[in-house]
Amino acid sequence: MARQEIMTINMGPHHPSTHGVLRVILELDGETVVNAVPEIGYLHRGIEKLAEQKKYIQVLPLTDRLDYLASGTNNLAYILAVEKLIGLEVPRRAMYIRTLFAEITRIGSHLLWLGTHAADIGAMTVLLYAMREREDVLDIIEETAGTRLMMTYFRPGGVVKDLPAGFDAKIKAFLDTFPGRIDEYERLLTKNRIWLKRTVGVGVITGDEAISLGLSGPSLRGSGVDWDIRRDEPYEAYDEIDFEVPVYTEGDVYARYLARIVEMRQSVRMIRQLVEGMPEGPFIERTAKYVLPDKTRLDISIEAMIHHFKLIVEGMAPPKGEVYSTIESPKGELGFYIVSDGGPNPYRLRIRPPSFVNLQSLLTMVKGHMLADVVAIIGSLDIVLGEIDR
Amino acid sequence: MTVDWNRQNFSGDNPEEHPAIVSIQENFPESVVGSGSFRGEVWGVVKSDKCREVLHYLALEPALSYDFLSDLTAVHFPREDEPFEIVYQLYSIPNNSRFRVKTTVAEGQEADSVVSIWQAADWMEREVYDLLGVVFSGHPDMRRIMNPEGFVGHPLRKDFPTGGRIKW
Known part of the structure; x- marks a missing residue:
């Protein structure tokens, strides 16, 4: 008679394929996973509490440190919540620039996911190629925002400075080469027999289970649920451009892989439309009492001086109220819930991180699979621990 | 250009006309x-x-079907009689509509867990317990999630000593 013996294995917190400091306590029967309990919190910095003691504008750099692979979308989610709270109007050019950089960061984030996910499964080459293109993405961000990873380029009311000279040529050069590079990755993986053996039918989750578990983003669209916030509740310039939302019904690691690959292609399509349709005009709406005045006006206008002084010393004070604003980040639904008591600090700032909620579905996906598949499944969820632990 | 702040779901000014409010007032008049x-x-x-x-009704009623629990959190208002406001952000994928449900609990009072309605609530409730100290009855695994076991206090409470407990 076969004897069943459960063995407990610690995966992490220093395991390279957990993408940060995630610890998973696995219970194994032979090599089959019976139970998986993720332990998180190693990177907890208390950003929600810190925000309660900072001015609204000082919270912005903290949001960069959530999902540090796609800081642009974190900034955007926070800025949209603050703008909604105040009721600020944004010039069309600023909307286009912000949408453009949200898509560029999406490509950057997906590239890092693709490289590490493939390296986890054993395809080392893809990591080197993906990093090569991510370098181009970071160069574009650096040229515009001044920093490579922590953008902090958006502000309530617009963006901090206009696009640099020669931006069009640079981004067009990237858009011309990048689709060919995606073909290259696909040649390495999509029909690769080893890749298919490792991903098809692994980590299956049905659409209903995924909805109950709160899964969102490309992971949910790999399970046949057709929901994308960019299309269904359009923010910024998304209702002015054409794009398709890729949906795959299999719900396995391979479907989630395909969903993200096609998303990168769609991002290229969106960026091209945004660059071509980029409207002229101001890049920030300098609403008095909320947005800093133009620096050059400080010498000639006493009102500008007063507004500048008051905004720096006291900070802006949005009206009393509460808003919940969500966007489609590269990982899924990223939401900010801000409660304002009319003061210069948020009374309560709640971040709804997609990775935190997505990681909960790990157990459903790994149950009954082999130990080696756990690595593939964690990779397919595309988690970032900075966002999970906050 | 004017911004349409009502893009999220609802265009009326009167919250009483929102279908979810109308529906729960009909079915649960005194709650x-x-x-x-x-x-x-x-x-x-x-x-x-x-x-x-x-919440169970809102999730399962076919006309509303708020099948996606977008977020669950709590806010601390120390001066109120019932200082903890628990906030549920609901989203309906079929109807593309959002709705928020709030409830208040007193210090030491337990809130009902909604894990049996949405599994997503599991970690969210653990986080509320860890950071604000609200216990959810019926939760399968009510432990701290961000802070280590043995941590004293609940950091997101307004009376948490952010300057440290020891006077140097």
Whole structure:
């Protein structure tokens, strides 16, 4: 008679394929996973509490440190919540620039996911190629925002400075080469027999289970649920451009892989439309009492001086109220819930991180699979621990 | 260019006209305490002992089907009699509509867990317990999640000593 013996294995917190400091306590029967309990919190910095003691504008750099692979979308989610709270109007050019950089960061984030996910499964080459293109993405961000990873380029009311000279040529050069590079990755993986053996039918989750578990983003669209916030509740310039939302019904690691690959292609399509349709005009709406005045006006206008002084010393004070604003980040639904008591600090700032909620579905996906598949499944969820632990 | 702040779901000014509010007022007349709206977002305030029932109804009623629990959190108002406001952000994928449910609990009072309605609530409730100290009854695994076991206090409470407990 076969004897069943459960063995407990610690995966992490220093395991390279957990993408940060995630610890998973696995219970194994032979090599089959019976139970998986993720332990998180190693990177907890208390950003929600810190925000309660900072001015609204000082919270912005903290949001960069959530999902540090796609800081642009974190900034955007926070800025949209603050703008909604105040009721600020944004010039069309600023909307286009912000949408453009949200898509560029999406490509950057997906590239890092693709490289590490493939390296986890054993395809080392893809990591080197993906990093090569991510370098181009970071160069574009650096040229515009001044920093490579922590953008902090958006502000309530617009963006901090206009696009640099020669931006069009640079981004067009990237858009011309990048689709060919995606073909290259696909040649390495999509029909690769080893890749298919490792991903098809692994980590299956049905659409209903995924909805109950709160899964969102490309992971949910790999399970046949057709929901994308960019299309269904359009923010910024998304209702002015054409794009398709890729949906795959299999719900396995391979479907989630395909969903993200096609998303990168769609991002290229969106960026091209945004660059071509980029409207002229101001890049920030300098609403008095909320947005800093133009620096050059400080010498000639006493009102500008007063507004500048008051905004720096006291900070802006949005009206009393509460808003919940969500966007489609590269990982899924990223939401900010801000409660304002009319003061210069948020009374309560709640971040709804997609990775935190997505990681909960790990157990459903790994149950009954082999130990080696756990690595593939964690990779397919595309988690970032900075966002999970906050 | 004017911005349409009502893009999220609802275009009326009166929260009483929101279909979710109308529906729960019809079915649970004595459990709805209030409602409100701000920038086009609508919420209903529900008594804490009926909250789970109302949420269950909102999730399963075919006309509403708020099948996706977008977020669950709590806010601490230390001066109130019932200082913890638990906030549920609901989203309906078939109807593309958002709705917020709030309830308040007193210090030491347990809230009902909604893990049996949405599994997503599991870690969210653990986080509320860890950071604000609200215990959810019926939760399968009520432990701290961010802070280590043995940590004293709940950091997101307004009276948490952010300067440290020891005077140097």
